[in-house]
Amino acid sequence: MKITKTLLHKAATISLFPSMLVVSLAMSQVPRGYAQTQAQTDTQTKLAALHEPLPGESDANTTPSAPATAQPAAAPDPRVLLDTDIAKELAAMRARIEQLEWELKSRTAAAQPAQPAPGQPAAAVPLTPPAPIVTANASPALSIVQAASDTSSAAPAKKEKIAPFSDWDWTWLNGNPRTKDAAFDSKFFTPEIRADISYTYDFNKPLDNSMGGSSEIFRSNEIQLEQLGVGGDFHYDNVRARLMTQFGMYSETTPRNDPSPAKGQWDLDTAYRYLAEAYGGYHINALNGINIDAGIFMSYIGLFSYYNFDNWAYQPSYVSSNTPWFFNGLRVQIFPNPHLKIEPWFINGWQSYGSANSRKGLGGQIKWTPRPWVNIVSNNYGLGHDDLYIPNRGRVHTDDSIEIKYFDRPGQTVDKMALTFTGDMGCEFGPSTVTSAGVYVQGVGCHGNTKDAKSIGGDNFKAGINPKQSFIGYMLYDRTWFKKDRYALTLGGGQINNPGRYLVLVPPINGDGAVGGGQRPLLHRKPLGSVQGLGFFGDV
Numbered sequence: 415m416k417i418t419k420t421l422l423h424k425a426a427t428i429s430l431f432p433s434m435l436v437v438s439l440a441m442s443q444v445p446r447g448y449a450q451t452q453a454q455t456d457t458q459t460k461l462a463a464l465h466e467p468l469p470g471e472s473d474a475n476t477t478p479s480a481p482a483t484a485q486p487a488a489a490p491d492p493r494v495l496l497d498t499d500i501a502k503e504l505a506a507m508r509a510r511i512e513q514l515e516w517e518l519k520s521r522t523a524a525a526q527p528a529q530p531a532p533g534q535p536a537a538a539v540p541l542t543p544p545a546p547i548v549t550a551n552a553s554p555a556l557s558i559v560q561a562a563s564d565t566s567s568a569a570p571a572k573k574e575k576i577a578p579f580s581d582w583d584w585t586w587l588n589g590n591p592r593t594k595d596a597a598f599d600s601k602f603f604t605p606e607i608r609a610d611i612s613y614t615y616d617f618n619k620p621l622d623n624s625m626g627g628s629s630e631i632f633r634s635n636e637i638q639l640e641q642l643g644v645g646g647d648f649h650y651d652n653v654r655a656r657l658m659t660q661f662g663m664y665s666e667t668t669p670r671n672d673p674s675p676a677k678g679q680w681d682l683d684t685a686y687r688y689l690a691e692a693y694g695g696y697h698i699n700a701l702n703g704i705n706i707d708a709g710i711f712m713s714y715i716g717l718f719s720y721y722n723f724d725n726w727a728y729q730p731s732y733v734s735s736n737t738p739w740f741f742n743g744l745r746v747q748i749f750p751n752p753h754l755k756i757e758p759w760f761i762n763g764w765q766s767y768g769s770a771n772s773r774k775g776l777g778g779q780i781k782w783t784p785r786p787w788v789n790i791v792s793n794n795y796g797l798g799h800d801d802l803y804i805p806n807r808g809r810v811h812t813d814d815s816i817e818i819k820y821f822d823r824p825g826q827t828v829d830k831m832a833l834t835f836t837g838d839m840g841c842e843f844g845p846s847t848v849t850s851a852g853v854y855v856q857g858v859g860c861h862g863n864t865k866d867a868k869s870i871g872g873d874n875f876k877a878g879i880n881p882k883q884s885f886i887g888y889m890l891y892d893r894t895w896f897k898k899d900r901y902a903l904t905l906g907g908g909q910i911n912n913p914g915r916y917l918v919l920v921p922p923i924n925g926d927g928a929v930g931g932g933q934r935p936l937l938h939r940k941p942l943g944s945v946q947g948l949g950f951f952g953d954v
Contacts, residue, residue: 575702578749582786586819588726588834588891589719592899602650606658608643610722626921629671629735630722632663640664640722643690652697654705660690668739671919673802674768682767686710690720690740705747713738713765714779715793717815717836717889726834731889731908733838736917737813738765738795743774755781764800764809771799773808787819795840801916804855806847809916811840811885830895834906841884842916846870858883858914883914 585592598605616625616634623634632638639662648655660668669675669683693709716734718725743761750756758778762769775798782790793813801807814837821831846857846868857866862882863875871877889908896902912918 576752578702578752578755579783581752582783584783584789586830586832586895587789587817588893589714589717589724591721591724603646603648605646606643608641608658608721608723610640610642610662611637612640612722612728613637627732627735627919628729629667629739629919630729632667638663641690643721645691652699653694654697654707655694656691656711657689658691659688661688664690669767672766674763674766674770676802677768677770686742686767702749702751703747704749706744707747708744710740710742711745713741713793714791715795715811715813716838717791717813717817717834726891726893726902726904727906731836731887731906732910733836733887733889733908736885736887736910736912736919737811737838740765741777742767753783755779757781759795761798763798764795764811766800769798770802771805773797773799775800787822789815789817791815791817801842803849804844807842807844807858809840809842810860811838813838824898828894828896829898831893833890833892836889836908838885838887840917841882842914843883846880856880860884881914883916884912885917886911 583594584590585594596604612631613636614625614631614634618634620634623636625632625634630640641664642661643658645657645659648657665687669687672683675682689710691710691712693707693711695705695707698704698706712720716730716737718730718734720739722728741759741761743759745757745759745761748756756778757780759776761775761777763775775795777793777795779794780792784790791814794811796808796810798809799805799807800809815834817832817834819830819832821828823829841860842858843860843864844857846866847855849855854870856872857864857869857880859866859880859882861884864880864882865878866880867878869875869878869880871879872881875881887908887910889906891904891906893902893904
């Protein structure tokens with residue numbers, strides 16, 4: 415008996431719950447004026463109307479053996495009928511919304527479930543969204559339509575493009591700065607200050623403390639300011655620009671290696687003396703980005719950076735020292751994806767402020783980083799006539815490097831190891847000629863024993879033959895980092911073979927530079943001898 419009473423009590427509770435739910439829903443839609451003036455009377459009338467059996471039906475709690483006494487039918491309250499109609503419409507609209515949401519989710523899901531048949535009730539839909547919330551002061555139909563509109567308009571967010579070479583850490587590369595974040599930054603300008611002060615001791619002990627053959631160290635047994643650079647990057651919308659000054663030894667030594675200012679007027683080496691980088695450009699929102707820049711920019715032929723702070727060693731191999739640090743002209747940087755850069759150049763010449771002759775130089779760089787531990791760079795140059803006083807002599811050069819990080823264990827005593835290998839090949843070519851002033855200029859070729867009927871011969875080659883004018887070099891470096899990259903040790907070396915010495919830097923004899931000491935000897939009948947070198951370098 416106790417079990418029967420409990421079951422009957424639960425059944426009564428369950429059967430009563432739908433009626434209470436409908437009543438509460440209907441009451442929430444009644445205008446506020448009626449609810450305030452006729453709360454008791456209207457509630458009793460609505461309950462009676464909702465539970466009154468329809469014609470031909472019997473009450474579940476009425477005994478069949480005791481028929482009820484017939485009473486005249488009462489006229490239905492119009493407000494109760496209105497509330498009942500609204501409740502039915504809300505229920506139908508909710509079922510329709512649930513079906514539309516289910517269809518939307520089924521189209522975007524990875525596994526496509528079967529579509530419900532037309533007219534299928536909402537209870538059969540496997541993905542049932544929560545019912546929309548309707549506030550007391552808002553229109554029910556408007557709220558439901560708004561919820562349906564928000565659900566149907568939701569779409570997966572489009573993947574944003576990232577800046578090239580920004581998704582991995584590249585501070586370990588030779589030629590890249592080791593700073594990870596800018597100390598100061600703004601919407602329009604990112605400032606940058608560089609100070610390079612060095613002390614060098616030459617065991618050859620030059621009497622006047624002058625050092626030659628390098629583009630990074632110039633004085634022995636002295637403390638010298640190599641470079642003081644002040645500048646930074648301007649960026650506003652798609653407009654971009656960069657400025658970096660060079661005060662100190664760089665402002666004297668870099669211009670003296672360029673012979674082009676000797677052609678024409680306006681003293682180009684003085685005009686550009688204190689500028690390491692100075693260009694302006696525009697960014698195009700295509701592919702993964704396209705930059706168009708014009709002015710003085712870094713070349714990175716020879717892998718090492720012009721700024722010693724960025725390099726693994728303070729004194730790079732001669733392969734790097736004898737290749738360009740900068741170009742003056744136009745470049746276009748094309749990024750098909752975040753890990754590939756294609757950069758063509760149209761420039762005045764091989765590390766020159768102006769053009770030594772009439773023909774400009776063409777070149778370019780391809781940089782590819784397929785993995786976070788490998789970097790592949792290829793620089794190529796050609797077409798330019800870069801020897802002052804010697805027209806019709808062309809130059810081609812290729813410089814190719816690979817950098818590999820083969821050990822990376824952050825937090826350990828020895829936390830990182832990497833190596834680089836760079837190979838360079840180049841040559842000059844052109845016929846023997848006589849200038850308008852009547853000066854004979856010996857022809858050269860990329861291969862030995864190049865035939866030239868105008869060649870009058872020399873000490874080491876016969877008449878009718880042009881000597882070999884080529885450059886072959888390589889350099890290999892290995893670097894090990896310690897204690898969270900606070901300390902590092904670099905070991906490396908390289909070798910060059912440069913018959914004709916067309917890329918070897920001119921020693922600073924009596925203040926002579928590229929104009930006098932580097933170019934005029936090439937006017938002589940006899941070519942200069944071959945230069946070969948093997949060097950090993952270390953840096954801590």
